[in-house]
Amino acid sequence: MSTPVSLPASIPLSQRLAARGIDGLTLLVVPAALFILGLFVYPFLYGLWLSFQPKVGGTFANYAKFFADPFLYGTIATTLWLALPVTLLNIVLAVPIALRVRHLRRQRLLTTILVIPITLGTVLVAEGLLNYLGPQGWFSRSLIALGLISKPLALLHNYWGVFISLLLTGFPFTFLLTLSYLSGLDPALEQAAATLGAGSWQRFRHIILPLLLAGLAITFCLSFVQAFSVFPSAVLLGAPAGPTRVISIAAYQAAFEDYDYSMASAIAMIMAVVQLAIVAALLFARGLIYRGATSGGKG
Amino acid sequence: MTIHAANFTELKLERLSREFGNLNALRDVNLTIRQGEFIALLGPSGCGKSTTLNILAGLLPATGGGIWLDDKRIDRLRPEERGFGMVFQNYALFPHMSVEDNVGFGLLMRGMSKAERKKRVDEAITMVRLTGHGHKLPGQLSGGQQQRVAIARAIVVEPPLVLMDEPLSNLDAKLRLEMRAEIRRIHNMLGATTIYVTHDQEEALSLADRIVVLKDGVVRQVGTPDELFAHPAYLDVAEFMGFRNRLGGTVTAREGDRVTVALAAGGQMQGRPRGDINVGDTVIVTVRADDMKHAPDGEGFPAKVASSEFRGREFCAFGSAADGSDLAFQSHSPLVAGDQVQVGADPARVLVFPDRMQ
Numbered sequence: 001m002s003t004p005v006s007l008p009a010s011i012p013l014s015q016r017l018a019a020r021g022i023d024g025l026t027l028l029v030v031p032a033a034l035f036i037l038g039l040f041v042y043p044f045l046y047g048l049w050l051s052f053q054p055k056v057g058g059t060f061a062n063y064a065k066f067f068a069d070p071f072l073y074g075t076i077a078t079t080l081w082l083a084l085p086v087t088l089l090n091i092v093l094a095v096p097i098a099l100r101v102r103h104l105r106r107q108r109l110l111t112t113i114l115v116i117p118i119t120l121g122t123v124l125v126a127e128g129l130l131n132y133l134g135p136q137g138w139f140s141r142s143l144i145a146l147g148l149i150s151k152p153l154a155l156l157h158n159y160w161g162v163f164i165s166l167l168l169t170g171f172p173f174t175f176l177l178t179l180s181y182l183s184g185l186d187p188a189l190e191q192a193a194a195t196l197g198a199g200s201w202q203r204f205r206h207i208i209l210p211l212l213l214a215g216l217a218i219t220f221c222l223s224f225v226q227a228f229s230v231f232p233s234a235v236l237l238g239a240p241a242g243p244t245r246v247i248s249i250a251a252y253q254a255a256f257e258d259y260d261y262s263m264a265s266a267i268a269m270i271m272a273v274v275q276l277a278i279v280a281a282l283l284f285a286r287g288l289i290y291r292g293a294t295s296g297g298k299g
Numbered sequence: 300m301t302i303h304a305a306n307f308t309e310l311k312l313e314r315l316s317r318e319f320g321n322l323n324a325l326r327d328v329n330l331t332i333r334q335g336e337f338i339a340l341l342g343p344s345g346c347g348k349s350t351t352l353n354i355l356a357g358l359l360p361a362t363g364g365g366i367w368l369d370d371k372r373i374d375r376l377r378p379e380e381r382g383f384g385m386v387f388q389n390y391a392l393f394p395h396m397s398v399e400d401n402v403g404f405g406l407l408m409r410g411m412s413k414a415e416r417k418k419r420v421d422e423a424i425t426m427v428r429l430t431g432h433g434h435k436l437p438g439q440l441s442g443g444q445q446q447r448v449a450i451a452r453a454i455v456v457e458p459p460l461v462l463m464d465e466p467l468s469n470l471d472a473k474l475r476l477e478m479r480a481e482i483r484r485i486h487n488m489l490g491a492t493t494i495y496v497t498h499d500q501e502e503a504l505s506l507a508d509r510i511v512v513l514k515d516g517v518v519r520q521v522g523t524p525d526e527l528f529a530h531p532a533y534l535d536v537a538e539f540m541g542f543r544n545r546l547g548g549t550v551t552a553r554e555g556d557r558v559t560v561a562l563a564a565g566g567q568m569q570g571r572p573r574g575d576i577n578v579g580d581t582v583i584v585t586v587r588a589d590d591m592k593h594a595p596d597g598e599g600f601p602a603k604v605a606s607s608e609f610r611g612r613e614f615c616a617f618g619s620a621a622d623g624s625d626l627a628f629q630s631h632s633p634l635v636a637g638d639q640v641q642v643g644a645d646p647a648r649v650l651v652f653p654d655r656m657q
Binding site for chain 2: 194
């Protein structure tokens with residue numbers, strides 16, 4: 001026969017909470033949580049709700065309208081056609097440069113120079129490019145002076161203007177992220193591969209690249225999301241009525257030219273879904289590759 | 300591949316030097332290594348032993364001198380052209396490759412066929428006693444097992460030279476002893492030539508055919524373990540070989556291979572002279588802690604006990620001489636802090652070095 005063990009009348013609430021990791025310090029999370037709720041969660045949910053309140057028609061009228069009008073749904077392809085190649089090219093450029101830079105002594109100077117375009121912002125960079133790449137700009141004039149071309153290149157107010165601007169503003173971020181992933185690789189791994197007879201290409205192909213891929217997938221996601229929301233350079237350097245009518249322009253026009261906030265919210269939601277789909281696909285692919293430790297043993 | 304066979308007659312380091320800025324990490328190192336030898340590079344941290352190993356592997360360029368493998372100068376070759384096997388201190392196993400792929404990597408780089416590769420890899424894995432672990436990733440192995448993979452990876456390509464950089468320093472004491480025997484077994488089995496870097500004199504003494512003692516980038520002494528143990532040529536080598544007790548004094552008599560020294564701490568000791576020592580010279584007398592004894596009524600000098608530990612057969616006492624020199628010595632009876640005792644040592648076990656500071 002067993003008598004139930006009588007527990008102490010009551011364990012104080014504070015002790016029970018502390019056992020679950022909740023104590024006074026937990027309160028420090030509150031400001032950050034409020035910040036996220038107020039500035040991210042609430043606007044997002046509000047936008048979602050708004051997108052289902054169209055000016056005319058049923059709940060899904062905005063979405064139906066978007067996918068019925070090629071002028072609207074075409075912006076998805078236009079934006080992807082800019083953002084995907086730019087991000088890919090940025091990574092393709094960033095990896096070899098980072099491989100070289102990681103052994104440099106003056107790394108800090110270089111990274112400082114590279115951070116400048118980020119701090120200047122896209123508008124200033126766009127203004128600069130308007131002069132530099134224009135028909136009377138240095139770029140075309142230099143090429144003409146060198147005899148490489150006979151008339152100025154059309155690099156503004158078309159696809160290439162936006163492409164170049166996105167490349168310039170996106171590169172520092174992609175590069176710095178790639179460099180930090182690369183610096184996380186144990187240099188002894190490359191040395192070990194070298195002593196085993198691997199030349200520099202083989203070391204890259206068999207050791208560095210496989211260990212870097214997981215990091216590059218994350219870099220791609222973050223760079224892509226940045227490029228996908230392109231707006232100022234698409235307006236200033238592109239052809240916002242045609243080839244570079246990106247999705248954010250469609251949202252802008254709905255909100256501030258048609259004053260249809262509901263439609264604009266719907267476009268913003270579609271934008272989010274496209275980005276999420278690309279990121280999810282990449283992260284799924286990342287799950288298939290090695291993403292464990294990048295050092296070669298117990299350090 | 301530039302070097303095919305594991306066979307060579309001798310590896311020669313000639314006036315090998317390395318400068319880092321103004322620092323001479325390595326100065327004029329001359330060394331000849333014969334095929335099949337097990338060489339230990341021994342010295343405290345910063346002595347240049349790892350620098351020597353990295354220069355040999357081709358991971359660090361020398362700033363002076365040369366390396367010759369028989370008639371072939373190799374110090375300008377890139378690491379991938381030298382074909383030496385290297386075992387890194389942190390093992391440097393490729394974390395994304397299975398044990399088999401790690402071991403087979405060098406063979407793959409040499410363009411060996413898959414079937415031949417499999418055969419050699421299996422052989423190497425059996426040799427380091429890791430059968431059954433071939434499909435695991437390095438992260439799934441214990442430290443000792445990772446160490447074995449690193450060794451298998453280095454030896455499977457049949458390198459003329461195996462370089463090991465403190466390979467046991469990340470293992471616990473028991474595993475270290477086990478792997479020590481293992482490394483020597485594999486060396487004997489392969490007939491490989493091994494250069495082994497360590498700061499642990501016990502490891503060097505037990506493993507090596509010859510030991511190279513380095514200090515401040517200079518070779519201090521080269522010799523077999525028993526030579527170095529019994530006849531260290533310099534005071535710093537002696538200290539590294541465990542001659543911990545050091546006492547200052549002046550030579551009062553010399554008869555053949557025996558000098559008598561009047562100690563600064565009072566009393567006197569007899570010992571074997573190392574180097575040119577004459578009556579009247581200021582000298583330093585050194586003795587191992589194991590050879591310094593508490594001698595209740597014998598010859599020697601007075602010492603004051605600070606503490607003593609029971610070591611099974613004997614007590615090991617710590618204290619100081621009258622001039623303040625630290626002492627460690629053996630005693631058959633327990634001693635108490637504050638005891639005034641007489642200590643001395645068998646003259647055959649005492650080394651007397653000239654005092655260079657004078």
